Structure formats: structure tokens, C-alpha cells
Amino acid sequence: MITPDPNYHMLGRPLDPELGWQSRCHPLAGYLPASGTAPVYVKREDELSANVSGSKHRKYLSLLPDLEHSGIRHVILTGSAHSNNVLDLARLLKQRGYGISALLKAPGNGFLRGNFLLLNMLLEPDSIHLLNLDQWNRVETIGTRMVDTLQQQGVAARSLPEGGYSPAVLPGILTLTGDLQRNMAQLKTRFQDIWTDSGSGVSAIGLLLGLRLAGITDCTVHVTLIAGDETEFRQRYQQLERWLEQLTGTPLPAGSPRLRLLKPASAASYGSVNRTILDQSWLIARETGLLMDPVYSVKHFYTVKRQMEAEPPQGPQLVLYNGSTLGLCGFQEALASRRGVV
Numbered sequence: 158m159i160t161p162d163p164n165y166h167m168l169g170r171p172l173d174p175e176l177g178w179q180s181r182c183h184p185l186a187g188y189l190p191a192s193g194t195a196p197v198y199v200k201r202e203d204e205l206s207a208n209v210s211g212s213k214h215r216k217y218l219s220l221l222p223d224l225e226h227s228g229i230r231h232v233i234l235t236g237s238a239h240s241n242n243v244l245d246l247a248r249l250l251k252q253r254g255y256g257i258s259a260l261l262k263a264p265g266n267g268f269l270r271g272n273f274l275l276l277n278m279l280l281e282p283d284s285i286h287l288l289n290l291d292q293w294n295r296v297e298t299i300g301t302r303m304v305d306t307l308q309q310q311g312v313a314a315r316s317l318p319e320g321g322y323s324p325a326v327l328p329g330i331l332t333l334t335g336d337l338q339r340n341m342a343q344l345k346t347r348f349q350d351i352w353t354d355s356g357s358g359v360s361a362i363g364l365l366l367g368l369r370l371a372g373i374t375d376c377t378v379h380v381t382l383i384a385g386d387e388t389e390f391r392q393r394y395q396q397l398e399r400w401l402e403q404l405t406g407t408p409l410p411a412g413s414p415r416l417r418l419l420k421p422a423s424a425a426s427y428g429s430v431n432r433t434i435l436d437q438s439w440l441i442a443r444e445t446g447l448l449m450d451p452v453y454s455v456k457h458f459y460t461v462k463r464q465m466e467a468e469p470p471q472g473p474q475l476v477l478y479n480g481s482t483l484g485l486c487g488f489q490e491a492l493a494s495r496r497g498v499v
């Protein structure tokens with residue numbers, strides 16, 4: 158049902174015409190245990206854009222046209238001080254002339270490093286609002302109030318939830334399945350297992366929904382839960398199923414790939430990085446040539462490695478690299494000293 162067509166959309170509007178939606182798949186050189194019958198491929202979501210970390214890009218394919226169509230001129234971004242979503246959207250929206258305010262969970266320390274440094278370079282100081290825990294618990298209300306104030310001044314504004322969690326990202330994230338079908342046709346292979354990681358869960362759920370729509374159900378999707386837990390993931394899955402059914406106006410096919418949710422094999426608490434993860438960052442770079450962000454991608458790849466060692470895979474494997482090299486810039490000192498960050 159899904160065709161790898163850049164105009165494929167469900168909101169009645171095309172995807173962003175300036176942003177690409179195709180990423181390549183190639184054999185992973187080293188690190189994960191590959192065999193003749195179980196070759197291991199990596200999907201280079203990191204290459205989708207120089208501006209945005211892999212998985213976020215697909216969300217923006219439909220989010221940006223939605224903002225433009227709604228006449229929005231000012232966007233209020235919400236997230237942690239080191240959020241990839243806030244930084245990536247700030248870059249793209251700034252480049253397109255939008256006004257931006259950021260409502261950030263105040264960082265543990267105020268050091269300008271990593272994503273927080275880059276965000277400060279992009280935005281005026283008075284556009285960045287650091288919220289204490291009490292304010293953070295009311296962040297949606299604060300965002301709504303800012304939208305009201307801007308509207309009263311004649312500026313069309315919208316507040317975006319953390320991680321881009323909204324129906325507007327659905328058509329964008331569904332492009333992953335069409336792109337995978339394109340990769341499989343080119344490689345003349347069919348993946349038995351697909352390994353991806355999850356923060357808000359939106360991207361991984363988009364993959365599952367896309368596979369269901371396309372009738373691809375004879376595979377297993379393994380999801381490393383970098384943030385959030387199993388209950389949260391399953392709740393969001395149900396919510397996105399409802400949103401998608403509303404968009405398409407038809408019930409979803411019941412058939413689904415198998416789903417397996419995995420805890421990170423090390424440094425399980427979100428944002429933490431330990432000696433193991435730092436060592437693995439070095440190892441992955443040496444063995445595969447990929448310089449990966451430790452918080453998501455290295456943890457994900459290390460988890461996949463441990464799983465594959467415990468249970469040798471059968472059939473072609475696909476691991477999604479959803480992150481970016483830029484994501485490691487906040488960890489330079491830790492990577493150099495190999496001392497962990499909590």
C-alpha cells in the first residue's frame with residue numbers, strides 16, 4: 158500500500174519539498190556479529206540531513222508543511238536543555254525565518270556545552286526560558302499562555318510538545334517504511350529483524366505503523382528504550398494508532414510485525430553515560446567508521462550487540478542509526494578521559 162513516493166501523504170498536503178526522505182543501507186563493517194546467512198546492514202538515517210539528527214528529520218517532513226499551512230510565524234519549543242528535538246527544530250525554523258522561544262528544563266549545571274551551547278548560539282538570550290522543576294511541571298500551561306500573548310500581538314504562534322509528539326508528524330515518520338522497501342528492493346534482501354531505538358517512541362511506532370499499512374508482518378522489530386518505559390511506549394502506540402485511523406479514516410490492518418522492547422544493556426537511566434558506553438563509542442568508531450552520539454546510538458548499538466551475542470540472529474538484520482555525529486560534541490571530555498557522566 159505504501160509506495161516510496163515523496164508526495165505520499167495523508168494530510169492532503171505534500172511533504173516538505175526541500176527535505177529529502179531517502180537514506181541508504183549498507184553492510185555494517187564490524188562490531189556486530191554478521192554471518193553468511195545473517196548479514197548485518199545499517200540504515201544511515203544520520204545522513205538524511207546535515208541539520209538534524211536522523212529520526213527527527215522524518216518528523217519534520219510533515220511538521221514543517223503543517224506549520225506553514227497554518228500560517229504560524231512563531232514556534233515555542235519544549236524540552237530538556239540538551240534536547241535534540243529542540244536544537245534541530247531551532248536550526249531549521251531559524252533558517253526559515255520563524256520566531257522561536259524555547260522552554261527548557263533547567264540543566265543540572267549551566268555549562269555551555271553540547272546541544273545547550275549550540276542552542277545558545279542560535280537563540281537570543283531572552284528567547285531561552287530555563288524552568289525549574291515546579292515550572293516544568295506546568296510547561297504546557299506556560300506554553301499556551303505564551304501562544305495567547307503572541308496571538309494578542311498579532312503573531313500566529315504554536316507551542317510544540319516535547320519530542321514533537323503530535324499528529325502532524327505522522328505522515329513524515331511513515332516515509333521510513335517506503336524508504337525501507339526501496340532499500341530492500343535495491344539490496345534484493347528482506348530483513349528478518351529491524352533494530353531501532355526510542356525516546357518519545359514516535360519514530361519506532363511510526364515504523365511499526367508503516368509496516369502494518371504496507372502489510373510487512375513477517376519480521377521482528379526490536380526497540381531499545383533509551384527513554385521512557387514499556388507502559389509509556391504501549392500507551393503512545395495506542396494513541397498514534399488512533400491518530401492514524403483518524404487521518405486515514407479507515408481502521409488499521411490488524412496484522413503486525415512482532416515487537417520486542419529492550420532495556421539498554423548499560424547506563425539504563427536516560428542521559429547517563431558510563432565507562433562501558435564511552436569504551437563502546439571508541440570501539441564502534443574503530444570497527445565501523447561511524448562516530449556516534451553516546452546517549453542514543455552507542456547505547457542502542459551496544460544493546461543490539463549483546464542481544465545478538467546472546468541469541469545469534471537468523472536471516473538478514475537491519476540496525477537503524479538514528480543519531481548524528483554532532484550528538485557527541487557534548488561528550489568530548491568524557492570520551493577523552495573515558496570518565497562517565499551521570
Ligand SMILES: *Cc1c(COP(=O)(O)O)cnc(C)c1O
Pocket residue numbers: 210211212213241242320354355356357358359360361450453454479480481484
Ligand atoms: C529523538 C531521537 C531518537 C528517538 O526518537 P523518538 O521519536 O523520540 O522516539 C533516537 N535517536 C536520536 C539520536 C534521537 O535524537
